[in-house]
Amino acid sequence: MRRRAFLGSSAAIATGLAGCSANPVDDDDADDDTLSVATYGSFVDAPSDSPGEWIKDEFEERYGTELEWHTPDQEINYYVERHNEEVGIEPELYLGLSPHDLVRADQNTEGELFAELDENELEHIDDIDEQYYFDPQDRAIPTYSSYCAIVYDGRTVDTPETFEDLLSSEYEGQIALSNPQEGTTGLLFLLWTIDQFGEEGYLDYWEALAENDIRILDSWGDVYTQFEEEEIPVIVSYSNDRVYAERFGNDLEKHQVSLLNDEAYANVSGILRFADGTNDELAHEFVDFVLSPEVQAVIAERNVTGPVNIETDLPEVYQEFAEDPDEPVFFDYDALDENLTTWVDDWSDVIAGGR
Amino acid sequence: MAGKEPADTEHVAQTDGEADAIRMNGERNAASLRTDGERNATSLRMNGERNAGPIRTDGGPVPLTETEENDSSRSRSEDEQRHHIRDAVERRAVVLFAIGTTILLSLLFYYPVATVLVESLVVEGRLTLAAFADLLRNPFYFGDLARLFAGESPLSVGRDLLSSERRIGIVGFTAYQAILSTLLSLALGLPAAYLLARYEFRGRRTLRSLTILPFVLPSIMVAIGFVATFGQNGTLNGILSMVGLGPVELLFTLEAILIAHAFYNAPLIARVTTAAWESVDASAVETARSLGASPVRAFRDVIAPQLYPAVLMGAALTFVFTFGTFPIVLALGGFELATVEVFVYQLVRELNYTEAAALAIVELAISLGVLYAYLRYEAKHAVRSQGIRPLPRKSLFPSQPSLRELLPRIAIGIYAVVALVVFIAPIASMIYTSVAGPNGLTLDHYRFLVDRQATGAAYQVRPWSAVRNSLLFAVGALALSLPMGVVVSVLTTRRYRGRKLVDVISMAPLAVSGIIVGIGLLRGPVFGVEIAGWRLAVGGAVAIIAAHAVSCYPFVVRTVAPGLESLDPRLVESARALGASRTRTLVDIELPLVWPGVVAGAAFAFAISIGEFSSTVVLATGTDQYTMPVAIERFIGRRLGPATAMGVVLLVVTSISFVIIDRLGGESFGL
Structure with a gap:
């Protein structure tokens, strides 16, 4: 322990002085009292509310350990890079991985980046709704889901009810979404159209959308800016939009949600174990904690996402203002694995090619 | 540096002005040169005495090595010895800095970037050009x-x-829009330079120091400002409808992108051109006028040739930036107008490094090609001149209104209206958004910042830490990039074969895709190297400062090198012949003569560091190293308020900093 303390302090001094650090490569004696979990930034640090704060405090109190969040800017790609460069991965788990992220990570890693969790160690696993499982190799355990849907300004435009509605002249130049290459909502919408029109038909639909002057912007943030500034009345966002509108005291007439064809494309987020992980006990305790109905309800409230545990009591605000489809649509892992790159590339050819 | 030694520099300057006047008259005889040399010798001797430095006090041009021997044989007292060491260090300072710069650039730029770019050439372990x-x-x-x-x-x-x-x-298409953006930036930047360099009015200096403010604004802020200004219900359409025109639909068109690019880059062109204009020597213009040249002719023959290098440099940099443009294109134009960089990002996100690297190399080659063409031009068209006495400024409001006096001022008035719409309105809209709430004006968003500061957890971004880090990193990056830039300027303005190639390669940090640099930094310094069972890695505050310096220093080079290039080599030669070290010549003679360029470079370096995003997030070892742009990005949500409030903090902090830099830098040399 003294050696560790010494190394720790010397590394800290080195970091302070020269920005350099030196760590022993075979640092096996990992700290048993600290659990590191990786996730994306807004899960722990969003301007409204983020579940990460509550989860950290609650978990630390219940298990008498320390929880450390890791939120690298490149998200999962950061760990793919670490894995491929063979530099080891510190966190035990990654929380908040979507099927398309997992497909990309698997396609670009050699060897095992993730390992399977032991379901026998997870008390709540039996209450998880089967329909949310997306990983054929059973590494990802679903944790929550959100739904891509149309958000529109109910004061200025009619409700778009179907995909065909979006092609009508009423919505010409009035719809915006984020670039499917970069932004999650844009990709979810693209996948939704593929589900709707099939591989043969989706590009025709997109050509028609382009004809109708659909605006494809950089990120969800840009899209939402246009909506907030009343430049664009129809955007592709999430079905939980009214929960936020209610919270911020915004005009609920302006914030309307439409599920096209009464469907919504589901973005399931899973939690996965890094193969490099060493602390089996804490890692499983944390996963089980996240799956418990109580924590699921808190995530539903603070993250404004749907729970996956069927025993969860939905928070009131979620029940009242979030629109969840009866039947979520989404592509399974194998379909994405086979087609994702081609689908997106063909799409960008149609929209950005021809110049 | 020069600021501390007013007596000295003034003396040199005077000498130089005279030398210049003599040259103008075409009297290039030995006598005049001797005067020149003698005066310089006097100044250097004074210098030497004060420092007990490398220059012999008994005068006369003696080779440096001999001086050294004499010094050491004369006395070996401790004091002398210490001076001797200091002299030795000083003499080699340029070389030492050059070595340091090379190491830093290799560690934090060339090597990391190479690890990514090489992926386009080595596919599955085999060397191939298939990707290209x-x-x-x-x-x-x-x-x-x-x-x-x-x-x-x-x-x-x-x-x-x-x-x-x-x-x-x-x-x-990317090249096409970059060319148009460059032309528009020139059209909007040059009048500003004319106004700032040639007219005197209240607040001129402040305005000049604030010109490059747009440079630091994250694209999301610009997008918010632009939607509010140029949108269907925006300010512009409001004004147009008042005069019975419009509405114009600017958003989601190529025009919107071009205006946004001009918003970012016209200030760059204005700033470098202003610096060049302020360096134009009044005596040359007066000579031309006294020889009968009309004002227009004097401008065309004397002033304009001294501005071309700066104007073209601004244009070349604008091309490079707008060629590698990314988020703003999609934020205001849309995917149908996507540029090369959009696809580099997509390919990296898809982890398709082979194609991403190949595309990034194509992008880099085109950008560096343009820079190389500019550098060749710069080398051929260096104007030998030292602006000692700048042109006197005209009053913006003339005492006797005549047509000749009024015409340019009316043009300035029209330009001011355009500038108001393009530059001021978006920033004003941004500020307005930060105080707008669902029920009228509110300070809620600023309260959010205060709350976040008070209650934010250690792993969350807090506003004050972001401000402090931004300033700390920017000051550090400035302190590091100024000497780096000056040294590289010195090395690339020496005469040797292929120096322009060295110059253009040293400009690469301007032209390599940010996401490629990010991946490279991960693979290089962040992950580190394994040596004897230990993993050595670089990260944290010092690494961020160094990485910022790498991004900043090309600006210093580009603002300092043209000035150094145009200096009369005889100045340096006489100083060197008289025994001054290379460093002392640089600090006492060359830099004071190109001072406006140094100040402009410092302002750019500061701005680049404040606005830097991609390397910062890669190198930060925790949230306590996050900067203002990172905080803005984190505060983006369904309400525009929190992010814009942070954006206003960024605006205020950088505005104050720019004014301070400008005041510290002095008006311009000799005034």
Whole structure:
């Protein structure tokens, strides 16, 4: 322990002085009292509310350990890079991985980046709704889901009810979404159209959308800016939009949600174990904690996402203002694995090619 | 530096002005040169006495080595010894800095970037050009030109390119919009330079120091400002409808992108051109006028040639930036107008490094090609001049209104209206958004910042830490990039074969895609290297400062090198012949003469560091190293308030900093 303390302090001094650090490569004696979990930034640090704060405090109190969040800017790609460069991965788990992220990570890693969790160690696993499982190799355990849907300004435009509605002249130049290459909502919408029109038909639909002057912007943030500034009345966002509108005291007439064809494309987020992980006990305790109905309800409230545990009591605000489809649509892992790159590339050819 | 030694520099300057006047008269005889040399010797001797430095006090041009021997043989007292060491260090300072710069650049730029770019050449362990061949033959990227690379006859390709059916591909479109953006930036930047360099009015200096403010604004802020200004319900349409015009639909068009690019880059052109204009020597213009040249003729023959290098440099940099443009294109234009960099980002996100690297190399080659062309021009058209006595400024409001006095001022008035709409309105809208709430004006968003500061957890971004880090990193990056830039300027303005190639390679940090640098930094310094069972890595505050310096220093080079290039080499030669070390010559003679360029470079360096995003997030070892742009990004949500409030904090902090830099830098040399 003294050696560790010494190394720790010397590394800290080195970091302070020269920005350099030196760590022993075979640092096996990992700290048993600290659990590191990786996730994306807004899960722990969003301007409204983020579940990460509550989860950290609650978990630390219940298990008498320390929880450390890791939120690298490149998200999962950061760990793919670490894995491929063979530099080891510190966190035990990654929380908040979507099927398309997992497909990309698997396609670009050699060897095992993730390992399977032991379901026998997870008390709540039996209450998880089967329909949310997306990983054929059973590494990802679903944790929550959100739904891509149309958000529109109910004061200025009619409700778009179907995909065909979006092609009508009423919505010409009035719809915006984020670039499917970069932004999650844009990709979810693209996948939704593929589900709707099939591989043969989706590009025709997109050509028609382009004809109708659909605006494809950089990120969800840009899209939402246009909506907030009343430049664009129809955007592709999430079905939980009214929960936020209610919270911020915004005009609920302006914030309307439409599920096209009464469907919504589901973005399931899973939690996965890094193969490099060493602390089996804490890692499983944390996963089980996240799956418990109580924590699921808190995530539903603070993250404004749907729970996956069927025993969860939905928070009131979620029940009242979030629109969840009866039947979520989404592509399974194998379909994405086979087609994702081609689908997106063909799409960008149609929209950005021809110049 | 020069600021501390007013007596000295003034003396040199005077000498120089005289030398210049003599040259203007064409009297290049030995006598005049001797005067020149003698005066310089006096100044250097004073210098030497004060420092007990490397210059012999008994005068006369003695070779440096001899001086050294004499010094050491004369006395070996401790004091002398210490001076001796200091002299030795000083003499080699340029070399030492050059070595340091090279190491830093290799560690934090060339090596990391190479680890990514090499992926386009080595696929599955084999060296191949297949990725490039595929890319060049892809009409998606290269349009009709791709058929040329695929082996079709140049004639038929040429015919198609001239027809209305031509396809220019993503790369062609990117270059096209970059050229248009550059032209628009010139159109909006040059009048500003004219106003700032030639007229005197209240707040001129403040305005000049604030010109490059747009440089630091994150694209999301600019997007918010632009939607509010140029949108359907925006300010511009409001004004137009008042005068019975409009509405104009600017958003989601190429024009919106061009205006946004001008918003970012016209200030750059204005700033470098102003610096050049302020360096124009009044005596040369007066000579021309006394010889009978009209004001227009004097401008064309004397002033304009001294401005071209700066104008072209601003244009070349604008081309490079707008060629590598990314988020703003999609934020205001849309995916139909996507540029090369959009696809580099996509490919990296998809982890398709082979194609991403190949595309980034094509992008880099085009950008560096343009910079190289500019550098060749700069080298050929260096104007030998030292602006000692700047042109006197005219009052913006003339005492006797005549047509000749009024015309340019009316033009300035029209320009001011345009500038108000393009530059001021978006920033004003941004500020307005930060105080707008669902029920009228509110300070809620600023309260959010205060709350976040008070209650934010250690792993969350807090506003004050972001401000403090931004300032700390920017000051550090400035302190590091100024000497780096000056040293590289010195090395690339010496005469040797291929120096322009060295120059252009040293400009690469301006032109390499940010996401490629990010991945490279991960693989290089962040992950580190394994040596004898230990993993050595670089990260944290010091690494961020160094990485910022790497991004900043090309600006210092570009603002300092043209001045150094145009200095009369005899100045340096006489100083050196008289025994001054290279460093002392640089600090006492050269830098004071190019001071406006140094100050402009410092302002740019500061701005680049404040606005830097991609390396900061890669190198930060925790949230306590996050900067203002990172905080803005984190505060983006369904309400525009929190992010814009942070944006206003960024605006205020950088505005104050720019004014301070400008005041510390002095008006310009000699005043």
